Amino acid sequence: MNTVDYYLGLDVGGTGMKTGILSSTGELIQTHTEPTNKDAGPVAGLALMEKALRTCVEKSALNFDSIKAIGAAVPGIIDLKNGIIIDAVNLADWKNVSVKTKLASIFNKPIAFLNDANAAALGEAWYGAGKDAESMAFLTLGTGIGGGLVHQGKLIEGRHGLAGEIGHMRIEMSRPRPCSCGHFGCLEAYAGATSVLKRAYEALAEDFNKISDLHEPAQNKTLSCKHVFDAAVNGDPLANRLVEQTSSALALGIINILHFFDPEKVVLGGGMIAAGDDFLNRIRWFVKDQAFKQCAQGDSICFATLGNNAGITGAAIAAMQLLNRPTL
């Protein structure tokens, strides 16, 4: 008799502890989010993880016994093997937090532990934009740029859990911009949301005739990436140049992915994809112009489809894969 199993996914973020229950038939049957009080530190944070997971199961019709395993997706610099958050920029004072051991002792179930961008990649590969693809590279376009690689349904995490750190590929050698990582010339320094804003302020400082519509939000200190992308669509020349620079840098990063890994899909997620089709089309155009012909065809570059549920879905899949169920 085929019984349905259930797996819990947890996605630890700076604003919320997201949780979800994934069935072995691939349905996300329940979700729940507890707001993260990141300033309360890791002890309170671990208690909040427990609360979020328990509440999620309580909200569903399930008994906790029917949960076979739990997957925890976490941000920051992590020790993958030992399940520790070493340092997370988004979570103040979280240093050397043994998430995996703690969750295992609370719940007495197998715990999968993975990077949050990798979890989102795994979720998209199984049930999102990368469904049915033999291999997929995933990029999260947010403040910074993260990512993950999925090959034949499984994550490639690398020797140190760094595989998929696409934002820190170097795309510029002779005049490299400084990056948040302390090095220079990384993709993130040209195409992350922080970089878009930084370049916007630089360009506005040189727009002596104040042609751009972006001056107003910049003076009000409300300038956002959305302003830049919207202004570009509306024909603002300065904004247009910024979006072209961003798209072409991203395209170079994607070309490097295509020529190195040649995946079936390159899936773009994260806040910046709110910029929509204009942004996607620019990226596709640059890639088509500059990549090897074979790998720049059709819709191989696309936006993610699971949104905020990608992380919890992927975390739950990782939990399932921990129990060695080969396919859902």
Next chain:
Amino acid sequence: MNTVDYYLGLDVGGTGMKTGILSSTGELIQTHTEPTNKDAGPVAGLALMEKALRTCVEKSALNFDSIKAIGAAVPGIIDLKNGIIIDAVNLADWKNVSVKTKLASIFNKPIAFLNDANAAALGEAWYGAGKDAESMAFLTLGTGIGGGLVHQGKLIEGRHGLAGEIGHMRIEMSRPRPCSCGHFGCLEAYAGATSVLKRAYEALAEDFNKISDLHEPAQNKTLSCKHVFDAAVNGDPLANRLVEQTSSALALGIINILHFFDPEKVVLGGGMIAAGDDFLNRIRWFVKDQAFKQCAQGDSICFATLGNNAGITGAAIAAMQLLNRPTL
């Protein structure tokens, strides 16, 4: 009873048809090379492949019946699925040559068909510098730069067989050098042997005081990469700058590999590794300086050890994997 099986590997090159017999216990028990007459065209070439393979088996004590499968590693642009060489720069007039079908009809055995750099990668991963590594990236540093990815003992070939085209990762955006592929800013345009020589001639043209020792071979039109690397070791300042540029560009390419794929080993092969430890140490130094700390440690970057036998070894392993023997 465990019997030993044998697999034939063929490595098609511009100068030779290399063949070898690999046993299922991992020994290369026989090799044979027939010189390639590349101007004689593909019909003669296919006949030469047959001759090389038959001679190799004849030279060994084996009967052809004990060969379970054959692997063919070929250069150029290939149709991986159909086993066709579409176009090979090193083999004049070889266009749309159905290598796999032809070999299958001659020998009536399963035929594996793969890119030559991928074959060398597979060989090094099993029996060379990548032995026992969970994952490995391989770079061939020759006239151009090729490569291959091995993950858990198997090649990642990609959707179009392009995975591992490391030479065509972009590392420069603002002032990109033209590359042989028709695009700009590729690693190969900064670190391939052709690029070293091109940059040497450019630098010599600006060395008005003729300080460099490289002027003499340049005037005799005998200037080679070896001259450049040797002169650098001997303290020639112009040569030193060229080798520094080459090493730092290669290091950027390797950093991209480390941050994207995070392999256990990065193995460098091809003619340029004759430059020796001075070259390797420069590359390691740049990587250590500029990569994420975790992934730039120790001897994770090293030279290949199988030399010319890497391709035939990998081709034979691919033949074996075709028959789904999970481990040797």
